[in-house]
Amino acid sequence: MSDEVNIIRRKIRRSHLLFVIIAFNIFAYLLMSLKSESFILTLLTGAAVIVMILGHCMLTNKLNRDYDELLLYCVYFLISLSMIIQYRLNESGSLRQLPILFASLAASLLVMWFVKINVLCTSRYKWVAAALSLLLIVLVLFIGQTHGGAKNWIKIADMEIQPSEISRILYIIAIAGFFTYDEYSGYKNQPQYLRATLFAVACVAVLVIEKDIGAAVIFTLVAYIMFFVSGAKKSTMIKWIIVFIIAALISYLAFKHVETRINAWYDPWISFENDGYQVAQGLMAIASGGLSGLGLYQGKPNMIPEYGTDYVFAVVCEEFGIIVGICVILIYFVLIFRGIKIALKSKSRFNMLMCLGIATLFAVQSFLIIGGVTKLIPVTGVTLPFLSRGGTSLLSSLIAVGILEGVNCYGT
Amino acid sequence: MEHNNELSVKRTRVVLIAFLLAFVALAVNLLYAYFTYGARWFSSPYNKRINTAGENVLMGNVSDRNGEILAYSELNDDGKIIRRYSLNDDIRLSTAHIMGDKYGMSIGAERFFARYLLGFEQRLDKRVVGEEQKRKGSNVTLTIDAKLSAYAFNLLGNNRGAAVIMNYKTGEILLSVSQPTYDIALIDEYLNNKKKTTDGMYVNRVTMSEYTPGSIFKTVTLIAALEYIPDVINRKFYCNDNLIFDYESGAYLDGVNESNVEVKYKTLSDYGNNSHGSLTLEQAYAKSCNKVFAKLAMEIGSKKLYRTAKSLGFETDFMFNDIIIYSSKYEVPTRDYDLAWSGVGQYKDIVTPMHMCMLISAIANNGVLVEPMLLKCVTDSNDGTVIYTPQPKVNNKYFDIKSEYAEYVKKCMFAAVDYGTAKGVSIDGYKICGKTGTAEVSQQENIKPHSWFTGYVDDENNPYAICVVIENAGSGSSVAVPIARKLLEMALGVATE
Numbered sequence: 001m002s003d004e005v006n007i008i009r010r011k012i013r014r015s016h017l018l019f020v021i022i023a024f025n026i027f028a029y030l031l032m033s034l035k036s037e038s039f040i041l042t043l044l045t046g047a048a049v050i051v052m053i054l055g056h057c058m059l060t061n062k063l064n065r066d067y068d069e070l071l072l073y074c075v076y077f078l079i080s081l082s083m084i085i086q087y088r089l090n091e092s093g094s095l096r097q098l099p100i101l102f103a104s105l106a107a108s109l110l111v112m113w114f115v116k117i118n119v120l121c122t123s124r125y126k127w128v129a130a131a132l133s134l135l136l137i138v139l140v141l142f143i144g145q146t147h148g149g150a151k152n153w154i155k156i157a158d159m160e161i162q163p164s165e166i167s168r169i170l171y172i173i174a175i176a177g178f179f180t181y182d183e184y185s186g187y188k189n190q191p192q193y194l195r196a197t198l199f200a201v202a203c204v205a206v207l208v209i210e211k212d213i214g215a216a217v218i219f220t221l222v223a224y225i226m227f228f229v230s231g232a233k234k235s236t237m238i239k240w241i242i243v244f245i246i247a248a249l250i251s252y253l254a255f256k257h258v259e260t261r262i263n264a265w266y267d268p269w270i271s272f273e274n275d276g277y278q279v280a281q282g283l284m285a286i287a288s289g290g291l292s293g294l295g296l297y298q299g300k301p302n303m304i305p306e307y308g309t310d311y312v313f314a315v316v317c318e319e320f321g322i323i324v325g326i327c328v329i330l331i332y333f334v335l336i337f338r339g340i341k342i343a344l345k346s347k348s349r350f351n352m353l354m355c356l357g358i359a360t361l362f363a364v365q366s367f368l369i370i371g372g373v374t375k376l377i378p379v380t381g382v383t384l385p386f387l388s389r390g391g392t393s394l395l396s397s398l399i400a401v402g403i404l405e406g407v408n409c410y411g412t
Numbered sequence: 413m414e415h416n417n418e419l420s421v422k423r424t425r426v427v428l429i430a431f432l433l434a435f436v437a438l439a440v441n442l443l444y445a446y447f448t449y450g451a452r453w454f455s456s457p458y459n460k461r462i463n464t465a466g467e468n469v470l471m472g473n474v475s476d477r478n479g480e481i482l483a484y485s486e487l488n489d490d491g492k493i494i495r496r497y498s499l500n501d502d503i504r505l506s507t508a509h510i511m512g513d514k515y516g517m518s519i520g521a522e523r524f525f526a527r528y529l530l531g532f533e534q535r536l537d538k539r540v541v542g543e544e545q546k547r548k549g550s551n552v553t554l555t556i557d558a559k560l561s562a563y564a565f566n567l568l569g570n571n572r573g574a575a576v577i578m579n580y581k582t583g584e585i586l587l588s589v590s591q592p593t594y595d596i597a598l599i600d601e602y603l604n605n606k607k608k609t610t611d612g613m614y615v616n617r618v619t620m621s622e623y624t625p626g627s628i629f630k631t632v633t634l635i636a637a638l639e640y641i642p643d644v645i646n647r648k649f650y651c652n653d654n655l656i657f658d659y660e661s662g663a664y665l666d667g668v669n670e671s672n673v674e675v676k677y678k679t680l681s682d683y684g685n686n687s688h689g690s691l692t693l694e695q696a697y698a699k700s701c702n703k704v705f706a707k708l709a710m711e712i713g714s715k716k717l718y719r720t721a722k723s724l725g726f727e728t729d730f731m732f733n734d735i736i737i738y739s740s741k742y743e744v745p746t747r748d749y750d751l752a753w754s755g756v757g758q759y760k761d762i763v764t765p766m767h768m769c770m771l772i773s774a775i776a777n778n779g780v781l782v783e784p785m786l787l788k789c790v791t792d793s794n795d796g797t798v799i800y801t802p803q804p805k806v807n808n809k810y811f812d813i814k815s816e817y818a819e820y821v822k823k824c825m826f827a828a829v830d831y832g833t834a835k836g837v838s839i840d841g842y843k844i845c846g847k848t849g850t851a852e853v854s855q856q857e858n859i860k861p862h863s864w865f866t867g868y869v870d871d872e873n874n875p876y877a878i879c880v881v882i883e884n885a886g887s888g889s890s891v892a893v894p895i896a897r898k899l900l901e902m903a904l905g906v907a908t909e
């Protein structure tokens with residue numbers, strides 16, 4: 001009983017964060033309505049986003065009372081920021097994003113329920129997950145289309161889908177399954193390192209063949225950290241690092257676009273006319289925005305290639321400022337921190353590894369692309385979870401949040 | 413396997429800490445990069461935002477240190493914003509490189525300070541509220557003296573070359589002219605081929621031209637000698653016969669002179685085939701003796717000479733907030749002959765005039781460089797209140813000169829003006845110190861050497877460092893020295909006209 005009271009107290013305490021997010025939305029859409037072509041349409045879009053967020057929050061509350069508010073609020077803020085930026089960049093394009101947002105939010109609720117009734121997200125279905133995961137990325141090999149040097153999306157009836165985004169979640173479920181030895185898994189007292197290794201190597205190999213280096217790096221790092229946490233020997237972990245270094249050297253020598261990206265990172269201004277163009281444009285956008293940003297509609301974000309997807313962080317810095325950019329970095333960290341906290345308090349080994357894998361997925365993705373845009377590391381073509389335009393990315397990220405929230409309530 | 417799960421929990425914490433560090437690195441890197449490179453990224457010639465903003469915002473005025481307006485914006489009858497420049501031809505032409513044109517053919521103040529001129533630094537509410545057309549950028553005042561620039565421009569006349577004066581106590585650049593120049597007001601005509609261009613007219617020779625330094629490099633060799641040769645100050649030197657080197661190997665043939673040499677040979681001589689006789693180190697510098705400094709360079713050795721050159725800012729691209737200076741170069745020679753010539757500023761030695769002016773500034777200021785700056789202040793264009801005034805900034809990153817060496821070099825520079833090659837620069841009532849240079853740039857007889865003067869005024873109230881180079885004009889003392897004297901007289905306010 002006192003538990004119940006504590007939960008309610010905590011929710012009331014944290015609910016003001018939700019008000020801040022709603023206020024942020026109202027303010028931004030009002031501002032945009034003054035500048036945009038259609039006053040009414042802008043306000044309606046804003047209203048739709050707010051209703052969806054509130055609806056999702058209420059249904060989550062209904063589905064599991066003790067959900068993790070901070071995690072969810074971080075996601076709501078990022079989604080709001082994303083919708084505002086997409087609307088400002090391309091009004092009609094962002095309207096198409098609305099039903100995708102709706103579907104993704106619904107999917108996250110559905111997954112929460114899956115966790116509750118113990119289907120899909122259990123070690124029992126690891127082979128199904130593994131097969132589906134591999135199938136999705138192999139599919140691209142045959143019917144995929146090339147974008148920016150990497151073959152990573154397919155087109156189905158006017159919709160552009162990036163299968164590797166969905167595959168990531170299944171990949172994590174599969175590997176967590178291989179490392180689990182409970183009543184569902186059928187393994188006795190032993191994580192199945194060999195099977196997991198073979199599976200991960202197969203996935204990464206296919207991605208490398210597709211030249212999707214960004215996804216290959218993500219799959220590799222996620223698997224590596226899951227191996228580490230599952231208790232693999234230290235000597236094995238060191239051996240793998242040596243393998244990565246060799247693989248990195250080979251890919252540097254073998255792939256032209258890996259080499260050009262490293263050169264563009266080292267000095268984007270020398271090769272401004274071609275390879276360094278994107279990096280340099282991003283840096284100029286960040287520098288133009290300054291600490292406080294130029295303000296909505298005051299910048300020129302469409303000068304940056306890939307402004308809606310990979311380079312959305314540069315757009316945030318240009319129009320909202322570096323301070324907001326740092327807040328976004330902080331929010332990603334809070335999101336990851338909550339994910340790891342859920343992993344730490346989950347009872348079963350499978351849930352722990354799965355949640356850790358998801359937190360790692362968010363961490364690796366956001367680090368790679370924010371680091372790339374800000375010239376800390378070479379650019380890898382990776383989407384920024386929740387912020388980048390792109391339905392598949394949003395869907396898979398929200399499914400991942402659904403798993404985390406589900407485990408938080410039922411798996412701990 | 414409860415133990416295994418404990419390990420997993422422990423390792424999860426390790427992962428969490430690793431993520432924390434990675435994200436802290438992201439944030440710190442973003443701030444660090446912005447504060448270190450932000451201004452440069454913004455003013456990059458590739459940043460099209462500056463050009464498009466110039467069409468929508470009334471850019472602020474640029475004026476010189478005395479309030480003379482160098483550039484301003486106005487609306488023409490169609491409501492289009494036009495950038496206008498000083499109507500005084502001499503001022504407009506002499507400040508072209510300092511101002512820089514709108515297309516970035518040459519990059520100057522208009523681009524370095526675009527952030528202020530376009531009002532990017534103004535408060536958000538000032539920028540967002542109100543119609544774009546009525547927005548006004550801030551006004552920028554430069555440290556440049558426009559009258560002095562016009563005077564220098566006329567002194568240089570049709571010669572190719574550069575002249576720069578900076579205040580070595582504050583870093584303010586008073587003068588920076590480069591010839592040949594171009595008319596910023598006609599930049600569109602040049603680019604449409606409606607107006608004839610001169611070869612190299614967009615190049616700012618002060619910061620970008622790579623010149624052979626000749627004898628002004630002896631300052632570097634002198635500092636290296638002070639550093640690496642014990643008691644060099646009290647040594648006696650003799651300058652009589654030319655130095656002889658083996659023609660093939662370039663090896664120095666010690667004790668051999670032109671009357672008893674038995675192999676094919678090359679020589680190193682003084683300018684005009686002089687012989688200076690018995691000399692102290694100070695006298696050798698003052699009289700610009702090649703033989704003594706060539707021998708010193710060989711005694712120091714190429715590696716050590718390189719190390720000293722590097723500690724004096726060679727091999728460095730200077731990236732200051734207000735100015736970017738190309739690097740001077742000292743290529744390490746392997747043969748005695750090349751080493752000897754490199755010690756007197758020939759061989760492959762290369763310098764930019766601004767770097768030489770900074771070197772002299774640092775020496776004059778007891779070994780400490782005050783960063784050169786071009787921005788005096790930024791003012792609000794509506795009410796004239798000062799928004800930003802940069803403070804003089806000591807820079808210890810590029811120059812490493814011990815103060816006792818600086819003291820000695822100053823003495824030598826004074827000697828050069830007192831009784832040496834730079835005699836012609838002296839001005840009544842002021843203590844001027846300096847060094848001339850005559851840089852051979854061609855083997856052909858009819859191509860004259862570059863004429864150099866670098867020096868400073870030793871005066872608390874007028875701490876000016878100067879560097880003048882006139883291309884293919886003759887010896888340092890015959891051409892650069894009189895020009896430098898006139899420029900200093902003008903800067904000191906004692907010009908007789």
Ligand SMILES: [Zn+2]
Nearest residue numbers: 651682688701
């Ligand atoms: Zn001599």
